[in-house]
Amino acid sequence: MxxxxxxxxxxxxxxxxxxxxxxxxxxxxxxxxxxxxxxxASPLDQALLRLREQDVRLARLGQRLAQGNARLCDETMPFTGLVLHAVTQYAPSAREAAQRLFLFAQPVSVEAVLPSSPADAAGVQANDGLVSINGAPVDDGNASARQSSEPRDRVEQSLAALPIDQPINFGLRRGGEQITASVQPVPVCRSRFEVVWNDKTVAHSDGEIIQISSSLLDRFDDGQLAVLLAHELAHTILRHRDRLEAADVANGLLAEFGRNRRLNRQAEDEADLLSIHLLYNAGFDPRTAPDFWRGAGKKLDPGLLRSRIYRSPRQRAAAMDKEIERLPDSQSFSKAEALLRRRYEPLE
Ligand SMILES: [Zn+2]
Missing domain, CATH: 1.20.5 (Single alpha-helices involved in coiled-coils or other helix-helix interfaces)
Known part of the structure; x- marks a missing residue:
């Protein structure tokens, strides 16, 4: 500025x-x-530009973890460096401003291109509209439809299903012209990342997409956010959703009692421990994790109101300290074999 x-x-x-x-x-x-x-800039314009900043920040941190640990993941996907958005993601009252700021040459367009990414190298630019992928027209849905991220989700899911070692040919619309770009992707752990706009403190993985609330992005620096993202990515890599379902573990209130509580806590413990290895492999300082739970992250703990599936921040930090001692010497990759063996074992 x-x-x-x-x-x-x-x-x-x-x-x-x-x-x-x-x-x-x-x-x-x-x-x-x-x-x-x-x-x-109106408050609405500022909010929309801020939204794009947050989306880019999350994409950058998520990519670093997902790419740095691709060798650990048995499910990978091609990473391009494109951050996509659909005009239908914006509330009808904000669509005019979103269209003015981000152009939306196509209903699904490029919100941003991560610097030094494959898409950046191929010349794709922010605000390019997505016309086709490998010759297939992008199903853009109905731009006047209700507020929904579905058109973008469909595109992201189809990109995730492409081979990791072949170029992806994009048809793009830029300034009234149609252009093409051939992007040679790199493999990353299969996971999508999304900012959810609310003031709650939510970090969540459903096995396919990791959602982080905007209030967490506002509160924490990159290293601290990486701690939260690594924990959620660990849930994805360790297939916790599938394993908890296979073990018939109940959701909701029942999750906090008896066997449900024990197995949910086992999943949380595993995610905490694997997160140390994910941070390390992605070039983050793994000590940030126990430091987080002893410091800034402690405020996320509701104390007596804490869900009974979680240990206290102090206990989590102590377990992470011990896991850091198991990391290999600097410069070498942590295979985390003992933890990763569990991903196909039943929770019991
Ligand atoms: Zn968790």
Missing amino acids: IRPTPCSASTLPAWAALLRIARGIVICLWALAAAAPATA
């Missing part, structure tokens, strides 16, 4: 003393013009 220049005559050179008033006016006008983009 350009900072406005103070409209003070003292900033003028001495030779301009006779022109002080005139120069002062010129500088003030220049300063106001320079500041205009920031001051002219």
Whole structure:
């Protein structure tokens, strides 16, 4: 953001003393013009631009974990570096502003391109509209439909199903022209990441998509967010949803009692331990995890109201400390074999 220049005559050179008033006016006008983009943006515009920032931030952190650990994952997918959005994701009251800011040359478009990603190297740009993938038209749904992320989800699911070692040919619309880009993807652990816009403190993995509430992104720095993401990615890699379902573990209130509680807690413990290895392999400092639960993350703990499937932050941090001692020497990859063996074992 350009900072406005103070409209003070003292900033003028001495030779301009006779022109002080005139120069002062010129500088003030220049300063106001320079500041205009920031001051002219409506609260809605600012919120939408902020949304894009958060989406990019989550995509960048998620990609680092998913790519750094691709060798650990038996389910991978091609990563392009595209952050996609659909016009239908925006509430009808915000659609006009979203269309003005992000153009939406097509109902599903490129919200952002991660720097140095395969899509970046292939020349794809933010606001390019998605016309086709490998020659197949993108099913863009009905742009006037109710608020829904379905058109984007369908595209992301079809991309995730493509081979990891073959180029993906995109047909794109940019500035009224149709162009093509051939993107050579790289393999990442199969998982999608999504910011959920609310003030709750939610981090959740359903085995396919990891959702993080925007309030968590606002509260924590990149290292701390990586701790939360690594825990959720560990749930995905360890197939906890499938294993809990196979073990007939109940949801809701019943989840907190007896065998349900024991198996849910086992899944949480496994995710905490594997998260240490995921952070390490992705080049994050794994000590950030126990530090998080002793510091900033402690505030996420509701104390007596804590779900009984979770251990206390203090206990979680202590278990993570021990797991850090099991990491290999620096520079080598952690295969986390003992933990990963469990992903096909029943919870019992
Ligand atoms: Zn968990």
